Amino acid sequence: MPAPITPNDGPPRAPAAAAGPAVALHLLATMWRIRLFEEEVSRQQRAGLVRGLVHLSVGQEAVAAGVCPLLRAGDLVYTGHRGHGHAIAKGVPMDRLLAELMGRADGVCRGLGGSMHVVDVEHGLMGATGVVAGNLPLAVGSALAARLRGQDQVTAVFFGDGAVQAGYFHESVNLATLWRLPVVFVCENNGFAEFTPRSAHTVVERVSDVVAPYGLTRETVDGNDVLAVRDAASALAAAAGAGPALLECLTHRLRGHYEGDPQKYREAISQAEWQEKDPIAVLRRRGLASGWFTEEETLTAERTAAEAVAGAVRFASASAFPPADLMEQLVYAPAEAP
Amino acid sequence: MTQTTYVKAVNRALADAMRADPRVIVIGEDVAEGGPYTATAGLAGEFGTQRVIDTPISEAAVCGVAIGAAQSGLRPVLEIMYIDFLTLAIDQLVNQAAKAHFMSGGQLRVPLVLRTQGGAGHRSAAQHSQSLESWLCHVPGLKVVMPARAVDAAGLLASAIADPNPVVVIENKTLYFRREEVPEHIEPIPIGQARIVRPGRDVTVVALSRLVHEAVAAAERLAGEGIEAEVIDPRTLVPLDTAAVLESVSRTGRLVIAHEAVRHGGFGAELAATVAEAAFGSLRAPVQRVGARFTPVPFSGALEDDYLPGADAVCAAVHAALTVPSGRPDPRSQ
Numbered sequence: 001m002p003a004p005i006t007p008n009d010g011p012p013r014a015p016a017a018a019a020g021p022a023v024a025l026h027l028l029a030t031m032w033r034i035r036l037f038e039e040e041v042s043r044q045q046r047a048g049l050v051r052g053l054v055h056l057s058v059g060q061e062a063v064a065a066g067v068c069p070l071l072r073a074g075d076l077v078y079t080g081h082r083g084h085g086h087a088i089a090k091g092v093p094m095d096r097l098l099a100e101l102m103g104r105a106d107g108v109c110r111g112l113g114g115s116m117h118v119v120d121v122e123h124g125l126m127g128a129t130g131v132v133a134g135n136l137p138l139a140v141g142s143a144l145a146a147r148l149r150g151q152d153q154v155t156a157v158f159f160g161d162g163a164v165q166a167g168y169f170h171e172s173v174n175l176a177t178l179w180r181l182p183v184v185f186v187c188e189n190n191g192f193a194e195f196t197p198r199s200a201h202t203v204v205e206r207v208s209d210v211v212a213p214y215g216l217t218r219e220t221v222d223g224n225d226v227l228a229v230r231d232a233a234s235a236l237a238a239a240a241g242a243g244p245a246l247l248e249c250l251t252h253r254l255r256g257h258y259e260g261d262p263q264k265y266r267e268a269i270s271q272a273e274w275q276e277k278d279p280i281a282v283l284r285r286r287g288l289a290s291g292w293f294t295e296e297e298t299l300t301a302e303r304t305a306a307e308a309v310a311g312a313v314r315f316a317s318a319s320a321f322p323p324a325d326l327m328e329q330l331v332y333a334p335a336e337a338p
Numbered sequence: 339m340t341q342t343t344y345v346k347a348v349n350r351a352l353a354d355a356m357r358a359d360p361r362v363i364v365i366g367e368d369v370a371e372g373g374p375y376t377a378t379a380g381l382a383g384e385f386g387t388q389r390v391i392d393t394p395i396s397e398a399a400v401c402g403v404a405i406g407a408a409q410s411g412l413r414p415v416l417e418i419m420y421i422d423f424l425t426l427a428i429d430q431l432v433n434q435a436a437k438a439h440f441m442s443g444g445q446l447r448v449p450l451v452l453r454t455q456g457g458a459g460h461r462s463a464a465q466h467s468q469s470l471e472s473w474l475c476h477v478p479g480l481k482v483v484m485p486a487r488a489v490d491a492a493g494l495l496a497s498a499i500a501d502p503n504p505v506v507v508i509e510n511k512t513l514y515f516r517r518e519e520v521p522e523h524i525e526p527i528p529i530g531q532a533r534i535v536r537p538g539r540d541v542t543v544v545a546l547s548r549l550v551h552e553a554v555a556a557a558e559r560l561a562g563e564g565i566e567a568e569v570i571d572p573r574t575l576v577p578l579d580t581a582a583v584l585e586s587v588s589r590t591g592r593l594v595i596a597h598e599a600v601r602h603g604g605f606g607a608e609l610a611a612t613v614a615e616a617a618f619g620s621l622r623a624p625v626q627r628v629g630a631r632f633t634p635v636p637f638s639g640a641l642e643d644d645y646l647p648g649a650d651a652v653c654a655a656v657h658a659a660l661t662v663p664s665g666r667p668d669p670r671s672q
Contacts, residue, residue: 076410110443119442126409127446131433137399138434141406141414148363148388149411171399178394330440331478333447333502 013154013241016070016234024283024292025301027226030065031280032305034085037094040309041084041101041115045259049317050101053130054115055082059224059254062279063188064089066229067156067247071237076126076142078135078157081116082188083128086158091123094308095315104319111322112330126155133159133166136185140172143181143244154182154240156233161189161198164207173244177214180243184236185211187246188223190253207248216246223249224279227286252277340522345514347488347524348377348453351495352415356385359413362499365391365404366417366453373417375455375514401427401452405435405504408450413499421456421508422465428473435504436479451498455509457548457598458646464634467642469599471546474506475575475608481505481529482575486550488518490573493527501529510547532579534586538568541592541656544583544609545569549596549628549647556652567594567656575605583609584617591622592659596652601629626655 038058044050057064060082068077068089079086087097092108100107101115108120116130126142129135139157146153163169164187176183187207191198204210208218217239221228229249236245254274255261275281287293342350356362364378364385370392372379382390393400397418404416418424424431431452438446458467474482481503485491491509498505535550536557545553550571557567568586572579587593593613595606606627613625628651636642 078406108443109441109445112443113441117441119438119445121442121445126406127434127438127442129434131429134402134429134433137402137430138406138409140399141403141408142410143406144403145407145410145412148407168399168402171394171396172402174394175396175399175403327440330444332481333439333444335500336502 013238016230018231021292024227024287025297026069027065027230028280028283028287028293028298029301029305030069030089031061031226031283032302033094033308034061034064034088035280036302036305036309037088037098037312038084040313041098042259044098044102044313050115051103052114053081054101054259056255056259057082057085057253059278060188060190060251061085062226062229062283063158063186063223063249063251066226067186067233070230070234071124071154071156073124074151074153076124076153076155078126078139078142078155079118079128080132080135080159080163081128081130082160083118083158084115087118087120087125090120090125092118092120092125095312098312099316099319102316102319103321104316105322106315106319110326112326133163133168135159136163136168136172137175139183140176140181143176143183144179147181152241154184154237156184156186156237158186158188161187161191161207162201164210165201173211173214173216173246176244177216182240183244184233184240185244185246186233187248188251189248190251192253208246211246216244218246218248220248220250223251224277224282226279226283339519341517342488342520343515343517344488344491344509345375345377347492347520348495348509349379349381351492351524352378352381353384355415355496355499356381356389359499361411361413362415363389363391363407363412364415364417365393365400367393367395367419369417374419375511377453378417397423397426398430401430402434404450404452405430405438405448408448409438409446413449415451415453415499418452418454420466421454421470422468424454424470431480431504431506432477436477439503440479447502448504449502450504451495452504452506453495453509454506455511455514457510457512458635458642459512459548461637461639461642463637467635469597469630471508471575472599472603472605472608475605479504480576482508483529483573484508484547484575485573486510486513486547486571488516489520489524490527490533490571492520492524494529494573496524496526497529500526505529508547512548527573530574530577530579532570532572532574532582534582535569535571536567538566538590540566540590541568541594541659542583542586542590543567543569543594543596543652543656545571545652546575546597546605548598549652552647552649553596553652556649556656559649559653560656565656565660578609578612580612580616583613587613587617588620591620593621594626594628594652594655594659596628596647596655598647599629600632601627602632604629623659623661626659628652628655
């Protein structure tokens with residue numbers, strides 16, 4: 001039976017150029033921006049300026065940095081509760097992102113969303129959800145709209161391995177494959193669903209195996225190797241024109257489920273292991289060895305990121321809190337002009 | 339004027355909207371086949387299965403798909419076959435659709451229409467007969483309409499499709515095949531506008547959906563006793579036309595609220611409280627509520643007939659509202 005939605009039979013997207021010196025340095029800079037931003041968020045939370053639930057992606061930056069920058073300007077991204085990295089990598093301004101986390105009027109969502117609900121339509125970040133797996137069908141719907149409107153657009157949706165055990169995952173993969181929609185499902189498999197190891201929740205170790213019967217284009221990569229993530233994402237985004245794809249990134253969350261999580265459920269990763277796996281360290285070692293960049297350039301990337309974060313702190317701290325009448329104003333959208 | 343049925347009016351409103359706006363799509367289980375009540379019959383033939391999209395039995399995700407499509411430029415009309423199945427989709431409706439505009443600081447819009455139908459009376463038992471509208475009315479960000487007539491079903495659906503917000507349209511399965519006179523061309527009916535179905539001076543009866551017709555039947559019976567009941571159909575529950583209800587109560591001084599949903603925690607409770615807060619001085623007697631008893635809908639016909647509130651219950655409530663509370667003078671005798 002033919003799928004009811006016309007697939008895109010146009011020429012496939014060309015995969016992005018292989019990583020060279022310029023790309024590698026850019027990826028390193030992006031990961032530094034995410035890392036230093038989130039470390040600052042943690043500090044600001046301890047100082048009481050960032051409140052509420054905050055889920056950091058420290059250690060998982062390679063996924064955001066590998067996937068988001070290779071998407072086109074018109075491509076869309078949905079993320080979940082651990083989404084600061086995806087936002088930064090997709091181009092959301094760091095100062096307005098931090099202002100949002102601080103609940104300020106200049107936040108990207110004017111202080112009404114917060115850490116788990118960052119949206120920046122201008123930069124293609126269409127949604128972030130605090131309900132695990134709830135973003136998956138939204139991404140499928142966004143891809144459906146693109147296809148019906150005849151737009152050559154890919155929607156990427158980020159989620160953790162904890163989302164895979166939810167019904168939404170299976171329903172969304174089924175619909176996306178049934179209708180051959182341009183969605184890239186990006187799973188950050190960090191081995192933990194909130195406080196519990198994956199093995200306690202499912203007998204299927206690899207997320208890419210979960211979707212095998214759907215015939216989805218799928219790949220599992222070392223999610224701490226940003227170049228591997230980027231190459232795989234590039235190929236899968238190109239393939240997504242003809243139907244959905246799944247990218248599973250094996251990674252490691254260096255911090256708790258949320259900031260303040262006592263993490264009684266696991267042994268902290270050892271310092272030596274951390275050095276080995278840290279995606280920034282991995283790329284740094286490889287780039288220096290390959291002559292893609294110099295020690296000086298890595299330091300500049302780190303310093304530039306630190307300056308950007310410091311600027312974001314100044315911007316966000318100076319921003320006013322939103323006015324109380326904003327709440328009622330934004331419950332319903334006003335009617336469009338005819 | 340022309341004869342039609344409620345479900346045909348819905349069908350025609352969908353077709354009109356799809357002709358007028360290529361962004362409008364219809365999506366849901368069996369919609370390309372017309373659905374169990376023929377609400378979408380013929381649409382796939384005219385507009386194709388690209389715009390009339392059959393889905394698997396997958397309400398949770400399909401609701402999210404419709405929301406994602408709405409956020410990205412389409413105007414989906416999602417059909418949830420029975421309101422009882424909305425329980426599966428309510429996470430997306432409540433946590434995503436209702437809050438997206440607010441949480442994004444006004445960036446996102448969700449011009450989604452969720453059509454569904456509820457109500458008992460078909461011996462369909464407790465999982466295919468419920469009236470769950472009060473849940474939806476509790477969620478800021480949703481609009482909720484509950485048409486009782488063909489003309490309202492079509493006119494409100496047209497307005498819902500044009501609205502930039504998520505609108506839940508709750509139809510009633512027992513009204514689908516009622517024959518009605520309607521104008522040749524049905525104009526959109528503004529969301530949030532009540533209708534005085536029958537004027538009266540003695541008591542205000544605010545009734546929802548199927549109970550509108552029961553209330554009219556009750557009013558005709560009461561007229562034989564010399565009691566003139568004013569029947570108001572709010573048509574929209576959120577945003578509610580509070581002014582129309584208050585204006586009527588200011589004239590009659592008595593209020594009866596009638597819906598099929600379980601009385602406990604039902605929409606009538608909110609309406610009664612609203613009137614008590616805003617017009618306590620106008621009330622000459624306690625507000626009376628008609629609603630189902632606090633049980634699931636029974637299967638057996640004998641029990642279901644007993645369970646369903648109807649004209650008898652409305653008459654009894656009106657009589658109660660007209661009974662002077664002890665210790666108070668009867669204003670009608672003054």
